[in-house]
Amino acid sequence: MIDLRSDTVTKPSAAMREAMAAAPVGDDVYGDDPTVNSLEERVANLFGMEAALFTPTGSLANQLAIRMLVAPGEELLCETTSHIARAELGAAAVFSGITTRTWPSKRGLLRAEDPLAIAHPNAGPYLVSTTAIAIENTHNFGGGTVQSINEITRLRSESQAMGIALHLDGARIWNAHVASGVPLKNFGAKVDTLSVCLSKGLGAPVGSLMISTKERIARARVWRKRYGGGMRQIGILAAAGHYALDHNITRLAQDHHRAKEIATACHAIAPSTIDPATVDTNIVALDISGSKISAAQFATQAKEKGLLLSALGPHFVRLVTHLDIDDRQTEEASAILTELLQSAFVA
């Protein structure tokens, strides 16, 4: 089976497992785990921010971050198809009493004027006050799209002037960095809080971090424990994160190249499904609305031929390249897709 459902399906390599086995550990709830401490310091430094907090998931890192920015009854603005709005199962409302309001965008791409147009800080006693805006880079459901650093900069300066905080869901910030060449520190300089994942694309089995000021991270540490996320000898997980940062960032360019190849093969048969020029990173978002079958049927047919992919909407098929996919599998996947699209669109 060629598994292109997500870049989270990777298995830790033998060398990563060795690094995990050899990691010095301690009780992280007591702050005693040297490998976690060094990972938190390293990641904070990578983004030029003061401090970081290791979390088991990107969702928890996002939720802790927005909780630090938005009080109960206040509002967080998100893009309509953002992970926070669509895929965290209402956590902001359930755990933090935060209301969310969304702005739509094409392929998840940020235009600073869109969130600014609906922002309403200090709204008084009748309307909900906007306290923070969340952006996503790369944008997952938008098709791995890379946000323009100019738009982020513009949003930052105008929202800051309005007293509104900015959170960046950077689950795949590494892909954005490799694809755009924008230094990681430039992202850190534009936001109040940031979440990053080591388990998507970088190959770690687990692990994300929330990054911000020392003060917010100290408060988030209390909330992490309260949510049941206080973990003990997790240096073995942090060691996988160190290994991932050492070895698996620059190679993301290969994933991006392979995603483009897959998109090009699909475009050749069914041009309406995707424009390869829109594939910025490792995600191929196919729109099969012009075909005779649904995304779910397409996924079933692909599986029968040995290819796993995600059906994320009635006509939305997503394929994600990752470090367990090589050139031969890329070619095989392209051949299977060519065959399927031929019968769904042409035959």
Ligand SMILES: Cc1ncc(COP(=O)(O)O)c(C=O)c1O
């Ligand atoms: C953009 C984005 N943010 C956050 C997450 C959440 O990560 P996790 O699955 O580790 O909770 C994901 C997961 O796919 C994601 O794509």
